[in-house]
Amino acid sequence: MFILVNLKAYPCDPIEVATAARDVAEESGVRIAVSPQAADISRVADTGVETWAQHVDPNGHGSHTGSTLAEAVAEAGAVGTLINHSEKRLKLADIDGSVQAAERADLETCVCANNPAQIGAVSALGPDSVAVEPPELIGGDVSVATADPGIVTDAVDAAANVDDDVDVYCGAGISTGDDVVTAEELGASGILLASGVAKADDPRAALEDLVSGL
Numbered sequence: 001m002f003i004l005v006n007l008k009a010y011p012c013d014p015i016e017v018a019t020a021a022r023d024v025a026e027e028s029g030v031r032i033a034v035s036p037q038a039a040d041i042s043r044v045a046d047t048g049v050e051t052w053a054q055h056v057d058p059n060g061h062g063s064h065t066g067s068t069l070a071e072a073v074a075e076a077g078a079v080g081t082l083i084n085h086s087e088k089r090l091k092l093a094d095i096d097g098s099v100q101a102a103e104r105a106d107l108e109t110c111v112c113a114n115n116p117a118q119i120g121a122v123s124a125l126g127p128d129s130v131a132v133e134p135p136e137l138i139g140g141d142v143s144v145a146t147a148d149p150g151i152v153t154d155a156v157d158a159a160a161n162v163d164d165d166v167d168v169y170c171g172a173g174i175s176t177g178d179d180v181v182t183a184e185e186l187g188a189s190g191i192l193l194a195s196g197v198a199k200a201d202d203p204r205a206a207l208e209d210l211v212s213g214l
């Protein structure tokens with residue numbers, strides 16, 4: 001299982017989380033990555049933790065004020081990027097463009113979607129992975145794997161029907177090792193989570209719990 005920790009714009013210490021994630025990954029052998037604010041990518045990557053961007057724009061270099069370049073986040077140390085997160089929705093053409101921009105910069109891609117139908121659609125764009133997240137469960141304390149297990153199994157089927165090579169992650173409300181094991185049993189090969197670590201009093205303990213059943 002891959003554990004991708006999105007720090008969103010939470011007021012946590014990205015270096016504290018990154019250092020804990022690096023150590024827990026090393027100790028457990030579980031792949032863990034941290035996705036900080038773009039401005040923090042460089043110093044998070046310097047900790048040695050696998051580092052992802054939260055978003056990249058479809059454009060390359062040029063007259064694009066305010067854009068987040070795939071090339072720039074890769075240069076800063078990111079090795080992957082989220083695209084079309086529920087809190088950073090894009091038009092279909094821009095999702096396609098962002099996947100292509102990320103691939104040009106050698107970034108691994110994870111395209112987020114609300115439901116299995118959207119998972120099927122974005123799987124056709126050729127990302128490395130997709131993540132299904134029901135918006136109403138994001139930031140809550142009930143895991144998608146418990147509240148709506150069918151959405152995970154249907155997302156796995158939807159992606160496989162389009163492209164067997166696309167990994168399927170799930171997210172929303174995941175905070176415990178039991179949640180991770182349940183997601184794995186439903187066919188997910190990774191989880192995307194945020195508040196369970198970024199808002200935890202002890203991020204290291206939260207990460208240790210997440211990997212405890214793997």
Ligand SMILES: O=C[C@H](O)COP(=O)(O)O
Nearest residue numbers: 006139172173193194195
């Ligand atoms: O990117 C992470 C997801 O939106 C899940 O957020 P959450 O773990 O706070 O529910």
